[in-house]
Amino acid sequence: MNLHRFANPARFLRIARVVAPVAGWIAFAALLAGAAFGLVLSPPDYQQSETVRIMYVHVPSAWLALQTYVAMAIAAAVALVWKHPLADLFVKAAAPVGAGFTLLCLVSGSFWGRPTWGAWWVWDARLTSMLVLFFLYVGYIALSGAFDDEERGRRAGTVLVLTGIVDVPIVKFSVEWWNTLHQPASVFRLGGPTIAAEMLWPLGLMVVGFTAFFVWIVCVRLETELLTRKLRARLENSPG
Amino acid sequence: MSFVALVRRDLRLALRQGTDAFVSLLFFVLVLVLVPLAIGPEPQLLARVAPGLIWIAALLSVLLSLERMFQSEYEDGSLDQLALSGIPFALIVAAKVAAQWLTTGLPLLLAGPVLAAMLALPSHAQGVLLASLALGTPTLSLVGAIGAALVVGARRGGVLLALLVLPLYVPVLIFAAGAIDAAAAGLPARPHLLLLGGCLALSLPLAPLAAAAALKDALR
Numbered sequence: 039m040n041l042h043r044f045a046n047p048a049r050f051l052r053i054a055r056v057v058a059p060v061a062g063w064i065a066f067a068a069l070l071a072g073a074a075f076g077l078v079l080s081p082p083d084y085q086q087s088e089t090v091r092i093m094y095v096h097v098p099s100a101w102l103a104l105q106t107y108v109a110m111a112i113a114a115a116v117a118l119v120w121k122h123p124l125a126d127l128f129v130k131a132a133a134p135v136g137a138g139f140t141l142l143c144l145v146s147g148s149f150w151g152r153p154t155w156g157a158w159w160v161w162d163a164r165l166t167s168m169l170v171l172f173f174l175y176v177g178y179i180a181l182s183g184a185f186d187d188e189e190r191g192r193r194a195g196t197v198l199v200l201t202g203i204v205d206v207p208i209v210k211f212s213v214e215w216w217n218t219l220h221q222p223a224s225v226f227r228l229g230g231p232t233i234a235a236e237m238l239w240p241l242g243l244m245v246v247g248f249t250a251f252f253v254w255i256v257c258v259r260l261e262t263e264l265l266t267r268k269l270r271a272r273l274e275n276s277p278g
Numbered sequence: 279m280s281f282v283a284l285v286r287r288d289l290r291l292a293l294r295q296g297t298d299a300f301v302s303l304l305f306f307v308l309v310l311v312l313v314p315l316a317i318g319p320e321p322q323l324l325a326r327v328a329p330g331l332i333w334i335a336a337l338l339s340v341l342l343s344l345e346r347m348f349q350s351e352y353e354d355g356s357l358d359q360l361a362l363s364g365i366p367f368a369l370i371v372a373a374k375v376a377a378q379w380l381t382t383g384l385p386l387l388l389a390g391p392v393l394a395a396m397l398a399l400p401s402h403a404q405g406v407l408l409a410s411l412a413l414g415t416p417t418l419s420l421v422g423a424i425g426a427a428l429v430v431g432a433r434r435g436g437v438l439l440a441l442l443v444l445p446l447y448v449p450v451l452i453f454a455a456g457a458i459d460a461a462a463a464g465l466p467a468r469p470h471l472l473l474l475g476g477c478l479a480l481s482l483p484l485a486p487l488a489a490a491a492a493l494k495d496a497l498r
Binding site: 118166170173174176177180181184185186190193194197198200201202204205208 | 421424427428429431432433434435438441442444445446448449480488491492495496498
């Protein structure tokens with residue numbers, strides 16, 4: 039596939055204007071349905087009773103936190119290698135969203151940890167590596183805004199994002215490499231999921247909702263960025 | 279050839295300017311001297327926290343020296359001259375990392391055991407402490423070079439540098455302090471040291487490339 043087909047900002051804007059509202063409505067519907075199933079209709083856990091419902095926010099935000107970073111790293115590589123004009127804009131648009139997901143994951147995990155582990159926070163490998171991921175997001179946001187020349191900030195950011203990718207496998211496999219308090223993967227694993235079907239459905243809906251929300255908000259942010267640029271270029275070129 | 283010449287040039291600059299090279303070492307010593315004053319002089323307590331504290335102090339003192347790594351040469355234009363010299367840029371970065379390590383990492387290797395003894399670290403853990411410093415501090419310099427290259431020309435570069443680099447230092451801190459902890463407890467430290475060596479083996483070829491890419495952006 040020719041990546042440069044999507045390098046034209048005008049073509050991207052045309053596509054984004056179709057994709058963004060569709061993704062927005064899918065996000066709205068899926069989050070509403072997922073919340074209804076997850077919070078009301080799904081059964082409480084036999085051990086954790088009602089606290090298990092935190093999972094419907096915690097797990098999707100954790101997945102999206104990692105996936106956003108992977109997507110940003112791929113886009114950063116594309117920006118560095120092919121000088122794709124939209125790739126580094128995507129990285130910048132996605133970073134605050136990813137940071138938000140990471141924070142949501144950490145906070146909801148903390149609320150979940152209090153009743154089940156008896157502590158708000160434990161220095162466990164997965165929690166710590168997730169916290170490091172949060173700092174990587176924050177570092178990117180700080181770095182990309184630290185230069186008078188915006189483009190230089192974005193380019194410096196791509197190098198940082200690619201360097202930070204080493205943390206992603208550590209987060210993913212921390213529950214397998216070290217003995218931790220955090221439970222191992224129970225959905226995507228060899229031999230099928232170990233989670234009950236009544237819980238898997240609302241979880242799936244929430245994941246769809248979170249992903250669609252991500253697509254929607256990144257499209258809107260990219261659109262805003264492109265329009266701002268266009269406006270600025272027009273102001274600079276206008277006489278007087 | 280050019281690599282050695284660059285390292286010698288940087289070392290000579292560091293020695294002539296004198297104070298710069300010793301500030302990091304002095305910082306390392308001072309941080310560790312403050313510890314017994316803050317938490318009390320009981321030997322058991324100090325021995326328990328010594329591995330982690332020595333490494334935190336090492337991390338911070340390396341961080342302190344990173345900001346100067348490229349910034350001054352960027353400002354006076356010699357970085358542009360080096361970029362035009364035709365030497366591969368990653369090699370220039372590697373030479374600067376080597377010089378930086380020789381002036382800040384190597385002194386820590388000499389001071390580390392003395393301070394560890396003052397913090398009541400058992401003597402059978404001293405060898406592992408030295409090994410962890412020898413394997414870990416070059417990684418700190420290499421990864422730090424990426425951060426230093428990224429913040430060249432940035433507003434408030436120093437604070438930003440800490441935010442960028444410290445999260446990337448976490449693996450080194452964990453494995454290095456883990457190795458000394460294991461040795462102090464009479465357990466094998468080899469697995470930790472091997473992982474620490476792995477970090478070095480990964481960052482040695484990749485970090486100069488990443489830092490060179492970042493520096494080229496700064497010079498454009």
